[in-house]
Amino acid sequence: MLLIAPSIVFMTLLFGWPMVSGILQAFGGPEGLTTANFTRMAQDPYFWASVGNTLLLIVVMIPIQFVLALAMALLIRAKPRGSSVYFYIWAIPLAVSDLAAGLVWLTVFTDRGYLNSVLASVGLEPFSWLAYDNYASMFMAVLIAEVWRATSLVFVIVVAGLQSIPKDYEEAAGVFGAGFWDRLWHVTLPLLRPSLQTALILRTILAFQTFAVALALTGQNFPLVVGETYRWYTGLQDANVASALALVVMAVSMVTAVGYLKLLKDQSEAPR
Amino acid sequence: MADISIKGLKKTYPGSTELATNNVSLDVAEGEFMVLLGPSGCGKTTLLRMVAGLDFPDEGSISIGGRDVTYLPPQDRNLSMVFQSYAVFPHRKVRTNIAFGLVMKKVPREELEKKVAWAADLLQLTPYLDRYPAQLSGGQRQRVAVARAIVMDADVLLMDEPLSNLDALLRLDFRAELKKIVQQLGSTTLYVTHDQVEAMSLSDRVAVMKKGQIAQLGHPITVYEEPADRFVGGFIGSPPMNFLEGRVTQQGALEVAGQSTEAPEFLARSAARSGGLPVMVGIRAENIYLEDRGTPGTLDATVEVVEPLGHATLLTVDLGGQTIKVQVASTVRVSSGEKVGLRFDQAAIRFFDTETQLGLTA
Ligand SMILES: Nc1ncnc2c1ncn2[C@@H]1O[C@H](COP(=O)(O)OP(=O)(O)OP(=O)(O)O)[C@@H](O)[C@H]1O
Numbered sequence: 001m002l003l004i005a006p007s008i009v010f011m012t013l014l015f016g017w018p019m020v021s022g023i024l025q026a027f028g029g030p031e032g033l034t035t036a037n038f039t040r041m042a043q044d045p046y047f048w049a050s051v052g053n054t055l056l057l058i059v060v061m062i063p064i065q066f067v068l069a070l071a072m073a074l075l076i077r078a079k080p081r082g083s084s085v086y087f088y089i090w091a092i093p094l095a096v097s098d099l100a101a102g103l104v105w106l107t108v109f110t111d112r113g114y115l116n117s118v119l120a121s122v123g124l125e126p127f128s129w130l131a132y133d134n135y136a137s138m139f140m141a142v143l144i145a146e147v148w149r150a151t152s153l154v155f156v157i158v159v160a161g162l163q164s165i166p167k168d169y170e171e172a173a174g175v176f177g178a179g180f181w182d183r184l185w186h187v188t189l190p191l192l193r194p195s196l197q198t199a200l201i202l203r204t205i206l207a208f209q210t211f212a213v214a215l216a217l218t219g220q221n222f223p224l225v226v227g228e229t230y231r232w233y234t235g236l237q238d239a240n241v242a243s244a245l246a247l248v249v250m251a252v253s254m255v256t257a258v259g260y261l262k263l264l265k266d267q268s269e270a271p272r
Numbered sequence: 273m274a275d276i277s278i279k280g281l282k283k284t285y286p287g288s289t290e291l292a293t294n295n296v297s298l299d300v301a302e303g304e305f306m307v308l309l310g311p312s313g314c315g316k317t318t319l320l321r322m323v324a325g326l327d328f329p330d331e332g333s334i335s336i337g338g339r340d341v342t343y344l345p346p347q348d349r350n351l352s353m354v355f356q357s358y359a360v361f362p363h364r365k366v367r368t369n370i371a372f373g374l375v376m377k378k379v380p381r382e383e384l385e386k387k388v389a390w391a392a393d394l395l396q397l398t399p400y401l402d403r404y405p406a407q408l409s410g411g412q413r414q415r416v417a418v419a420r421a422i423v424m425d426a427d428v429l430l431m432d433e434p435l436s437n438l439d440a441l442l443r444l445d446f447r448a449e450l451k452k453i454v455q456q457l458g459s460t461t462l463y464v465t466h467d468q469v470e471a472m473s474l475s476d477r478v479a480v481m482k483k484g485q486i487a488q489l490g491h492p493i494t495v496y497e498e499p500a501d502r503f504v505g506g507f508i509g510s511p512p513m514n515f516l517e518g519r520v521t522q523q524g525a526l527e528v529a530g531q532s533t534e535a536p537e538f539l540a541r542s543a544a545r546s547g548g549l550p551v552m553v554g555i556r557a558e559n560i561y562l563e564d565r566g567t568p569g570t571l572d573a574t575v576e577v578v579e580p581l582g583h584a585t586l587l588t589v590d591l592g593g594q595t596i597k598v599q600v601a602s603t604v605r606v607s608s609g610e611k612v613g614l615r616f617d618q619a620a621i622r623f624f625d626t627e628t629q630l631g632l633t634a
Pocket residue numbers: 285286288292310311312313314315316317318319356466
């Protein structure tokens with residue numbers, strides 16, 4: 001008890017206290033505890049738009065990222081020439097902060113950006129990719145930037161997971177008549193399940209918090225939930241509603257993580 | 273069903289300078305049981321992996337049933353394999369592990385279940401069908417690997433030490449069982465083992481490997497009785513063949529350990545021509561008989577160690593400064609330090625060139 005006491009103190013100070021004060025703030029009002037902050041949050045015209053955008057982004061982005069990451073990881077496992085170089089190239093975005101990533105892609109998609117210059121040079125009309133009335137192209141821009149920025153996290157986890165699987169299993173599957181897709185479906189993916197689970201939880205939770213990329217690219221035109229938190233806090237100067245929003249994001253993240261764990265639970269009591 | 277024809281296989285692993293297989297050629301007839309035998313690291317697994325298509329050779333070719341498969345992926349070769357590391361899928365129960373190949377071949381469900389039950393029964397795995405591999409012992413896991421391979425009815429069956437992890441009793445059981453099954457299936461079989469008793473009892477022919485090459489290929493009894501070189505004689509047999517330095521004189525006498533007996537015709541002739549010939553004399557422990565000291569035609573020797581084995585007694589004997597093993601019936605009573613005479617079974621003596629180590633024959 002005495003030995004773990006320091007860590008308990010630290011945990012309380014660094015983690016517990018801000019959380020408690022955040023919760024209090026979310027329910028706090030001029031005359032004691034209230035749910036008024038949540039009502040205000042839900043009545044804000046941007047709120048449901050931001051929820052919709054966030055969910056749409058997650059639903060479209062995560063499958064794309066997993067397919068991409070898996071494909072790249074399998075490619076590296078096949079050990080073509082220079083595969084170690086690929087690994088570093090694909091892992092680079094991991095080191096780029098989300099705001100920086102957003103700014104990089106802004107130079108591509110903005111009205112006088114690289115994309116429009118390329119279009120112009122081949123004689124096509126330039127297009128306002130990020131204009132608020134072009135929802136589809138705005139969404140695509142945010143999606144591409146996020147996929148570029150955050151796939152490497154999934155990739156690194158999947159590569160590590162693949163490396164821990166001995167080649168024997170895939171070889172055995174091949175000998176017993178399994179082609180590439182059968183091997184992937186019946187052997188590699190099941191063995192990769194723990195890594196995929198980790199990556200999925202991490203990636204989804206982080207996706208709920210996507211914000212800086214969209215902010216850099218679109219300003220307020222493509223609202224996301226965490227962006228709204230930021231707006232309530234700095235723009236509207238209402239810390240209580242901001243806390244309420246943050247609390248909602250946290251709750252949804254936790255429910256998702258538990259849901260994944262339940263959903264992807266390994267039926268075998270003793271895997272590996 | 274199909275024969276295997278291997279021609280001039282050379283393989284060097286990346287990052288290694290030594291040839292893992294060095295110009296191996298081997299023809300296995302349809303339905304034949306071929307055993308690969310050799311010390312650790314001699315390239316047995318490498319050869320098997322190339323036949324399976326898991327590795328590709330640098331040079332040479334492999335054909336199965338007349339079809340060149342050298343660079344074909346494993347799934348297109350219609351073979352099945354027991355891996356040295358078992359490679360039993362950890363995320364599948366024993367039942368679905370055994371059925372894996374059948375599922376891939378889209379065998380109808382009824383037939384699949386019948387075959388799995390048959391294989392499980394044969395390998396005494398029925399009580400474990402609904403367990404995961406992690407809940408099995410090493411030997412049980414190995415049996416799952418064997419079961420998974422034999423349900424396939426493949427043209428070619430590759431087995432890499434499939435019984436290595438079983439206790440002596442089970443191994444004896446399964447050895448006979450395996451021989452029966454393979455005869456029933458009629459698969460062409462390549463079987464790797466360290467255990468030469470297994471090799472002798474199972475094989476139609478044995479290929480003894482050494483440093484990536486085939487040192488001798490032949491009927492197991494031939495390989496045992498007439499090893500092609502000193503390595504094979506020393507590797508096969510328990511205890512291994514005894515080797516004694518000797519010399520055939522110009523007069524046609526064989527001198528061993530300072531004593532002389534008569535040399536065989538063909539050696540006497542070549543010794544007469546060359547004026548004496550150094551030879552390596554090889555003789556197996558069970559071909560040496562114990563007699564009283566001084567009996568004519570025997571060599572004087574001293575017993576150093578007596579090891580009763582139950583079915584026989586193994587003696588370590590000093591013969592003029594060279595140590596050899598002698599196997600006698602367990603009824604023979606000797607004690608260490610006893611001075612004895614040794615009679616070699618003349619027909620069982622083998623001669624080897626002292627330089628090339630190759631067997632010398634008429
Ligand atoms: N993946 C590999 N990379 C590099 N060298 C290898 C590899 N696999 C085997 N070797 C080398 O090739 C040689 C032959 O190995 P192989 O596995 O065929 O031996 P083996 O006869 O099966 O031995 P054992 O009876 O111990 O299984 C060995 O010297 C080994 O070190």
